[in-house]
Amino acid sequence: MAIVITDGIHYLKFVDGELATTRKLELAYRFDSASDAINIMKNLSGRKAEYYVYDTNTDYILWRAMTEEEVEARREARRRKRHKQDNIIDLEPKANENIPRVQIPSKGIRKKFSPDVRKLLYIHAGGRCELCGKEMALEDVTIDHIKPLAMGGTNDVSNLACTCFGCNHLKGSAVPESFFQRVNDIFMFQMEKKMKHSLKWKLAKRLLMSMNE
Incomplete structure (x- = not known):
């Protein structure tokens, strides 16, 4: 198992005991366990939203800090679950009722593809x-x-x-439509910050906005 901390492009490494970054996976620091990497992640402060703990062997993200939107979504899901449980009608079969129980498979189980x-x-x-x-x-x-x-x-x-x-x-x-809109919003915002005084960008921005209308 090769456990590293990455943002998808850069990897964390240690140089003289200090954190640094590299684009080369072979130079990344490899943690002995996910818990060791998570402890480092919890001390990254401002970079938590960008970096995550990743297993290069299984191609899975083992842990990442949640955004404020994700935290709120999880809270809302818990509130809905509690509300649903409070309003459930007791449908458990009585002792004298010979009703077989059917186990319904979960649809949301992530599988490893062949x-x-x-x-x-x-x-x-x-x-x-x-x-x-x-x-x-x-x-x-x-x-x-x-x-x-x-x-x-x-x-x-x-x-x-x-x-x-x-x-x-x-x-x-996210569904594809939300993802594409998010990428578009990020691109427009970053270009506006860097190129807002550029005549070429003003013309390009006007063209891009007309295409989205």
Whole structure:
């Protein structure tokens, strides 16, 4: 198991006992356990939202700090769950009723996809990320749920997309339309900060805004 701390592009390393960053995975500091990496993460203060604990072997994010929106969404989900439990009608069978109990499988269980499925999606996407268009090697592919499991999506191949790690992490549990709008908002905001006095940007901005109308 290779556990590192990354933001999808940079990796944390230690130089003379101080934290530093590198773009090369082989230079990243490899933690003995997820708990060791999480303890470091909790001391990153301002960088918590960007970095997360990642297992390079299983291609899974083991831990990341939640944004304020995610914290509020989780609180709201708990409030709804408590409210639902308070209003549940007792449907438990009585002792003298011979009613079999049926176990309903969960739809939102994340599964590990076979190499054949990954290769099929990779070929269908032409070897490119279906969100940013970047060319990828097959071993670098991550599988994204087009409709997130948290929103009722399934593990069916028709709901899967071939994406790069950075886009998959950025998209998170958003539907494609929300993801694209978020990317657009980030781009427009950052360009406005850097180029607001540029005539070329003013013309480009006017054109981009007219296209979105």
